[in-house]
Amino acid sequence: MNRLYSILVNFKFRLFFAVFVAIFFIYQGISIRWIGYESKPVVMIDEFNYAWTGLSLRSTGLPTSWTTYPDLYKNGIIGFNFGTTDGLTMKTQNKIVNVGDFRKNAKPIIAVEEMDIGEGVKQFSFVMPFFDRPPLGGLIYSLGVDKDTQSFSDVKAEEFRKVSLILGVITSILIYFVTVLVSGSPWISVLAVATYNTVPTFVFASRYALAENIVAPLVLGQLLLIITMIKKKNCILKKYFLGFFLAGLLGGLAVITKESSLGFSVGLISLFLYLKYSSKQIFFFLGGFIIPILNYLIWGLWIQGNTFINIFLANISRPFAGSLKFLMTLQSLRFQDFPIDGWWIWSFFSIFLVCLYHNKKYLLLTIPLISHLLLVIFLGGANYPWYYLAITPFLAIFSSIIIAELFRFPNIQVLLVFFLLAYFEAGL
16 A cells, blocks of 8 residues: 555656646647637638748749738839739749749739638739748648649648647647646646647637747747756756757747747846856857848848838837737637637736746746737737737646646635636636
């Protein structure tokens, strides 16, 4: 009997059993996400946009997609050419454009096409080269599209959303390891994985084929590297500052997926300075961080520098939306026909509680998260619900930390808030 008890309380046994339970919830998450993933929640034009960008870039070397800035492409000092879409590229003056031809006459090509992507026939302004978004997100989502796809209109939501399902699994695995390292509790990790894979808001949000759902695993991977180096004294990642370089590299890849993810890395650098990390550690982090961003800037300037700069400046000059938009988003993710789930606001309340009672223990999570939220708010991203998709893993982790605390140290006030927010509002 004593032997059995010693096995049950052994940390390695608990860790192994927790991993088994976490795998079960990840499997359940796959099943839940798969049901109706191609149409629920409502597919957005932006999701097609990513797939179109990646497909055209892989096919022709030039990104082509629907733009929200047609006037900026038209009114540049170099002018523009009218054209038509032809397969996954464009044609102007009855000639299909490739990279070589474009470089000889580097003017944006604009085409207005009619297309039905599930909401009836609409007109879309396609542009080549497309600079509205960095290319990495599009390249990743285009991997799910059938290789025999011949035109933009042939792209289907069930193809690129399959990539989101895979990203959901990767994110779940990273949630487990990040949480177990930072909390020291396998069961908080299991709870975080279960939350991410069963709470309706998180499940539906993870189906979107949007850049933020790529940023999430990149940032978690970045944090995993940093936390591993802190927790493991003889970690190989510390050798030659490899871990800091790789963490910076993941941060840079996140930025060329979605520019607003810069906030996560800014938060980490601020934390490094606060904790008095060595200048070499910060240098290697910045070195890895700059490499993908520098390559992206060189690529854009090489293709068409004037247009690239105009679009880049338009993206970073959105006006401050004020705190009201952020407060509205606290209630729910305001996508079309998206379910209202009380767990969403409970998760934000959990961030406040963690910062209040466990700030020092979870600094590696709270500082990057708050830095990202501040950047999103002040750059005008608070207007748009998709900017919050990147933080869903953090919300799952923080809510799980507080729920675990309630089991250990019951608090009637927090329990009431939990049931009122997480369950009562979900029924409204």
